[in-house]
Amino acid sequence: MKRIKFVSALVVVITGCLFLTTWFLPTVAANKDNNNQPARSFTVKAVIPHNQTDKKLTYYDLQVHPQQKQTLKMVVTNLGTKKLKVDLNINNAYTSQNGIISYDKSYVHLYKAQQPALSDLVQGKRHKNIVIDPQQSRTVKFTYQAPKTSFQGIILGGITASAAVGNSKKKNLTIQNRIRYVTGVVLRSQTHTVNPHLTLGPNVRSQSRNMQSGLNFELRNAQPINLSKMKLRVRITPKTKNMPLRQLNNMQMAPNSTWQVFVPYKKLTAGTYVLHLNVKEKPGWEQNFTRKFTITKSQENTLSKESSARNWPILTWILLIVVLGVVLVIGYLLWVYLQGSKHN
Template identity: 35%
Template sequence: MKNMLSIVVLILLIGLGFVSNNEVAFAGTMEYSVKANIPKNQVNKKLTYFDLKMAPGSKQTISLTVKNTSSEEKKIMIEPNTAITNQNGVIDYSKNGHKKDSSLKYAFSDLISPKQEIVIKGKETKKVPFTIQMPKESFDGIILGGFYVHEINKEEKKKENNKVQIKNEFSYVIGVKLTGTDEVVKPKLKLNEVQAGLMNYRTVVTANLQNTEAVIINNLDVNARITKEGKKEKLHSTKKSKLSMAPNSNFDFPITWDNQKLEPGKYHLYLTITDGNQIWKFDKMFEIKGADAKAINKTAIGVEKDYTFLFIGLAAFILSLIIIIIILLKKKKRGEDNEEE
C-alpha cells in the first residue's frame, strides 16, 4: 500500500509539470530516478527544477543525475523539449519535435544541446550534461522547457495467473525556466480558428486559444457559449477552470456538443476568459459545412440518432397498407353486390 501511494504521488507531481521533491524522485518504488543538479545562478534555490537567469549570448552547462536503482542495465532517453499547452489546458513538456507556435521567438529545444540516450548499468549513477546557449539579443519574459526522461524498450512483465501484460511506463519531467531580464510581461490571449471536430471520438467545436506572450498563464477560467446565427438561445456551452498555458503556445479548447449530431449551418461563439487579474471577451461567427458535419458524425460515438425519417417511412408504409386494405375491401364488397344482382 505504501509503494502504491508513492507511485500515485509521483504521477501527480509529473502531471503538474515538475518533479518537485528530490526524495520522491529517488523513491524506492522506481527502478531508476532523476534529479536536477541546481547551479549557483538558480533564481529560487528552494525549487528542485531549473530556474535560471542568464545574460544574453551566455553559455552554460547544466546536468541531471540519473540513478539506476535496479540490478539490470537500462537504456534511458533524455529529451529537452519546449513547453506546450495540451488539449486539456495543461502545460506539457513531453512532446519532442512539436510544431512551434507562430508567436514563439526562442524555443527552448533550439537553445540546448540535443536529446541523449544513455546506457546505465545496474546500481550505477550517471551525471548527464546539457549545454544552454542563450540568444544574443536581450528578451523580456521567460523561455520554458523541460527534460522528459523515459526508459527505452520498457520491460514487460506477465502475471502468471491471467497472463495480463503490465508495462512499466513511468517517466520524469524536470522543468527549465530561463529568464533574461526582470521586466514583468503581461499575458495576452488571442482567439484563432473555430471549427467542428472530434475530441475522444465525441462531437465538439474547438476554439483555438493562443498565448502570444513569453509568460505562463495560470488559473484560467473559460466560459464558452454557442448560439445559432442571429439567435440568443444557448445551444451548447462548456465551462472549465484552473487551466494553464505555456508561454507562446496555443491549444484547441473543446466545447461539447452534448453527444448530438453536428448540423450544417452558421453559428456564433461567445467566450469569456479570466485569470483572476485580466478578463478577455471574444465572440466569433463560424460555419459548419455539410460535408464536414457528415464526415464527423459518421466517425463519432455516442451520437444521439435521429429516427425522424424512420418514423416517416413507417407511417407512410402503414398508411399505404391501410389504403390497400380499403381498396381490397371495396372491391370485395362490389363483387358481392354484383353476385346478388
Template identity: 30%
Template sequence: MVIPFIYADVVKASNEDLTYTISVKPVSNQIDKQATYYDLLVEPSQKETLTVIVSNTGKEEKTLRVTPTNAITNQNGVIDYSRQDKDYKYDSNLKIPFTSLVEKEKQVTVPAGKSEEVRFEMTVPKEPFKGMILGGFLVDVVESEQGTDNSASGGVKIVNKFQLVKAVMLRESEETVKPEVVLNEVKPDLVSYRTAVTANLQNTEPTMFGDMTVEAKVTEKGKKEILKSDTKKGLEMAPNSNFDYPIMWNNERLDPGEYTLSLLATSGTKKWQFTKDFTITKDESNKLNKEAVELEEPEKPYWLYILIIAIFILLSLILLVLVLRHRAKLKQQQKKAKRGSHATGHKTKGGHKGGSKKRSRKSDRKE
C-alpha cells in the same frame, strides 16, 4: 495574472512501476534556490552546462533516455513538457524554443542502485529576449526488444510506460510580462472521437500563467437560446502557445448551420471577452457525425409516420367514394338513356298502324 506552479516531475504511471528518479545539479545563476527545477537568470551568448542526474532505484540495470523538450499547452489546458511528434507545429509566436539552445537527446546505462550524470551544453541567443523560454528534460526507459535480431535492428525500443520531467525556465530579467490571449479559429471537431466544437486560444506573449477560467456558450447565429455551454477552471498556458478549447456536444449530432460562440477567459484581474461566428458545413457535418463514436441518433418522429399513413388512408377512402359515386352516376345515366330509347320506339310503331287503317277505310268507300 496568476503564475502557475512549475511541476518538477511528470509521471505517466503508478508509483509502483517507477524504479528510477531524476534531479538537476544546481548552478550559481539559479533564481529560486528552493526550486527543484532550473529557474535560471541568463545573459546573451552565455554558455552553460545543465546536468540531469538519473538514479536507478530498481534491481536491474536500466538504459534511460534524456530528451530536451519545449513546453506547450495541451488540450486539457495544462502546461505539457512531453515529447512531440516530428510533424508537430509549435505556436507561430514561439521564436526561441528551448530545444534550439541545447544538445539533442542522450542515452545512459545506469546499474541497479546507482546514479549517473547526463550533461547538456546550452548556449543563450546573442540577441536579448523578453519574458521567458520554457522547456524541460524528459526521461524515460529504453528496454531491449525481446525476440528481436539485435544485429538487424540494434535490439532497442522505447517503452513509454512512464516519464519524468524537470522543467527549465530561462529569463534575462525578473521583470513580469503580462500574458495576452486571443481567439483564433472556431470549428466543429472530434475530441476523443466525440462530437465537439473547439475554440483555439493563443497566449501570444513569452510568459506563462495559470488559474484561468474559461466560460463558453454556443447559440445559433442571431438567436439567444443557448445550445451548448461549458466552463472549466484551473487552466494554464505555456509561453507562446495555443490549444483547442473543447465545447463538448454531448454525443449529439453536429448539424450544419451558422452559429455564434461567446467566450470569456479570466486569470486573476485579467479578462478576455470574445464573440465569433462560425459555420458547420454539410460536408463537415456528415464526415464528423460518421466518424464519431457513441453518437446519439435523433428520436424518430413516429407520430409523423402515423399521420402520413392516416392521411394516405383518408385520401384513399375519399378517392374510393368518388369513384363509386361516379360509377353509380354513370349507371343511372345509362338506365335513363335505355328508358328513353324504348319510349321512342313504341310511339313510332303506333303511328304506322293508324295510317294503314285510314288508308283502308278510304279504299272501302270508293268501292
C-alpha cells in the same frame, strides 16, 4: 451414463474457456523480486546552479546574461535490482490538445517568438541514452548558450527522462510500462513583467474527438509567458435558444504556442451560431471573445457518423471471440448428445 459424460465434458469446456479468457487478459507486470525490491525503477534530481532564481524549486529557473554559457547537470539514480536504460531529451515547451504544457516532442515550432527556442540554444546532442547499474547513479549534462541579447519574458523547455520498466512475457499478453519524469527549464533575462494576451483563431467548427462531438477553435499565445490555471467559459447562442454553458478549469498554455481547444457538445445541428468565450487566468486578467460561425448540413452528417462509430478495444474482441467459442462448443456437444440419444 451418457448424460453424466455430457455434463462432465460441458464443465471441462467452460472451465477451459474461462482459463483462456484469463490467459488473454492484459496484465500489468508487477516487476518486483521476491524481496519486494523493484526490478526497474529510477529517480532524477536537478543539480541546482548558482544562478537559480529560487533555491527551493526542484526544476531549473535561471537568470541568464547575454551569451552566457552554462551546463545543466541532472543526477539519474537506478533504484532497482537490474540494469536500466534511460532516455533523456531536452525539448521546447508546447501546449497539448488537452490544454497542458508538455515537453515530449523533439521538434516544436514556436508561435511568433521574438526570442530563440531552448532547442536552438542547446549545444551538442539534445537526446542522450544512458545505462545505469543497479543502485548506482549517473550525471547527465546538457549545455546551452543564452541568446546574444537580453529578452523579455521566459524561454521555456524541459528535460524528459523515461525508461521501460515492464516485463515482457512470450506466453502472456503484458502491458509495457514506462516511467517518465519531466524537469522544467526556465531561462529569464529581463526582470520586468510580461502580461498575457491571447488571440482567437479565424476558424470555429464542429469536430469529433475521442468519439465525442463538440466544437473546435484555436487559442494563440504570442507572448513569451506561460499561462496556468486558466478557466474557460464557453457559451453558444443559436437563433432559437441558448446552448448549455461549458467550463474548462485548470488549463495551461506554453509561451509562444497555440492550443486546439475542444469543447464537448452532444448536438450541433446545421445552422448559424455565435461563440462567446471568456478566459481568466488570475485576478485582474481576463479576455472575452465573440465569433460568429456556421455548421453546414454536410458537417452535421459527418459529425454524426464519426461520433456514432464504434471503436471497440482489442480486449472486447477477445472476450467476444471466447464467448462465441463457448457457444459453438456447447452447441456442438449438445448436437452430439442428441444424435447419440436418437440411436438408443
